[in-house]
Amino acid sequence: MLLVDDLVNPAVLEHANTGARIVHVGKRGGCKSTPQAFIEKLMVSETLAGEHVVRLKGGDPFIFGRGGEEIEALREAGIEASVINGITSGLAGLTSLNTPLTHRNHAHGVVFITGHAKPGDAGTDWRQLAQTAHDAKLTLVIYMGISGSEHIQQELLHGLPASTPAVVIQNASLPTQRHATTTLGELRHTIEREQLASPSIIVIGDVVRGVQALQQHPPASAARA
Incomplete structure (x- = not known):
């Protein structure tokens, strides 16, 4: 089965x-x-x-x-199971855009976090997370955050600059994948304008400048490393 x-x-x-x-x-x-x-x-x-x-x-x-x-x-129930790990969309999505989650000059760590709290749960303290991400130079990868993106954006702006790069990746790693780069200050507007929907991940942090650079200066040839 x-x-x-x-x-x-x-x-x-x-x-x-x-x-x-x-x-x-x-x-x-x-x-x-x-x-x-x-x-x-x-x-x-x-x-x-x-x-x-x-x-x-x-x-x-x-x-x-x-x-x-x-x-x-x-x-x-006393049942033994074997687990085979997969590649999570938070990694697959950004990797497909030739952009790392960490970089010694731009991001010292990464946080995978859900934007959809369990019913009855107080949820994430986004303001505190934003301050921590700013101080420690962290990349934020938000799963299931589209529906709550307006609230998440407003809370993160208390600790991160509006100019912080961001990218929203829909259907990560699938043939139907698409993405839009933006900034934290324009996050919700971009989601609405591009009609991005679930399943999507939201990545926020300086590493996203790599995606923006790729868009501005695409490879001159199809040569591969």
Whole structure:
């Protein structure tokens, strides 16, 4: 049995056994999905019934993929599982634009953070994060932040200059990937103007100047290193 998230590239399923039962469980932001608790119960019940269960997710299951919750459910049921890591969109997206997340001259570290807090959770202190990012020269990579981008932008402006470079990358690493460079001060306006939607990542920090430079001075030839 394959339990498949919406963000899994359909081409992956071409490698599935022809006799495999494929169950699509959704898990796309803002869309109808199978409840997480039901997915976990299904993983446990089908495994105990003798099925070989494969859980397919986009990116890395342990970076905002709720893989940790699923592993906990399996452990509680006495089930051993193997995890194969993937490449998270926060890394894949910027790498596809030939831009690093860290750079000895521009960014001493990187923060992966969700823009969508758990219901009832106070969420991220964006003002404090902005000040820390400014002082420590950090790159911010925000997942699931499109719907809350206006609030995130306004809070980050309390600690980061409006001129701070930013890029929004939609459908990172897929053939449909597209992106728009901007600044923190123009972030929400750019998202609306370019009609960028989920799934997208928002990257904020000086490393984004590399994306802007690539746009201004594209390679003169197709030569590859």
